[in-house]
Amino acid sequence: MYHKIFYLLFSLFxxxxxxxxxxxxxxxxxxxxxxxxxMVVYDATGMETLRILRGVTADTLFGEAGKRSDHYTVKFIxxxxxxxxxxxxxxxxxxxxxxxxxxVASIYQHPGEEGGFEFHIDGLKAGIxxxxxxxxxxxxxxxxxxxxxxxxx
Numbered sequence: 001m002y003h004k005i006f007y008l009l010f011s012l013f014x015x016x017x018x019x020x021x022x023x024x025x026x027x028x029x030x031x032x033x034x035x036x037x038x039m040v041v042y043d044a045t046g047m048e049t050l051r052i053l054r055g056v057t058a059d060t061l062f063g064e065a066g067k068r069s070d071h072y073t074v075k076f077i078x079x080x081x082x083x084x085x086x087x088x089x090x091x092x093x094x095x096x097x098x099x100x101x102x103x104v105a106s107i108y109q110h111p112g113e114e115g116g117f118e119f120h121i122d123g124l125k126a127g128i129x130x131x132x133x134x135x136x137x138x139x140x141x142x143x144x145x146x147x148x149x150x151x152x153x
Contacts, residue, residue, distance in 0.1 A: 036084070036143045038077030039133060044070035053077055055146030061131065063105055063121035063152045074117040074133070076143070086117035087135070094136045095119070101129035105152050123152040 038053035041061070049072065050059040063069050074095065078084050087093040094115030097107055104127040108120040115136075130147040 036076040039145050040075045042073045052145050060149040060151050063123035065123045065126045065152050067123050069121040071118050096134045096136045099131050104129040126152055
């Protein structure tokens, strides 16, 4: 009886460890995971608009009600606090977001560029909400920014 329980638990342990996507998993190469501690957003002129590091920012993203913003481009900050490019050439890494109040704003990406690291803000109505950006990899987030204020004027 105890042998069956042991084998069942051992089998579950193996299945969990072989199928999970963990950066410490020796079967999943480290280069498959995108390591970042922050994110930088640039406006269409190349000027830095927002910086969030370790989930903390003093910046706000802005948009206008009834309008689509110019495009924003995203880069990331590595553990040495260097600005690095997004994993553009890797179809397994996709840019995603979550807006707290979807009635205030939405994010637009050009057809065929969904999941890419450029976006526009569509202002739906005047108000303040928050947005959190992610890098999705195989069904989970390799990186999350933390909540960023988003104001539509």
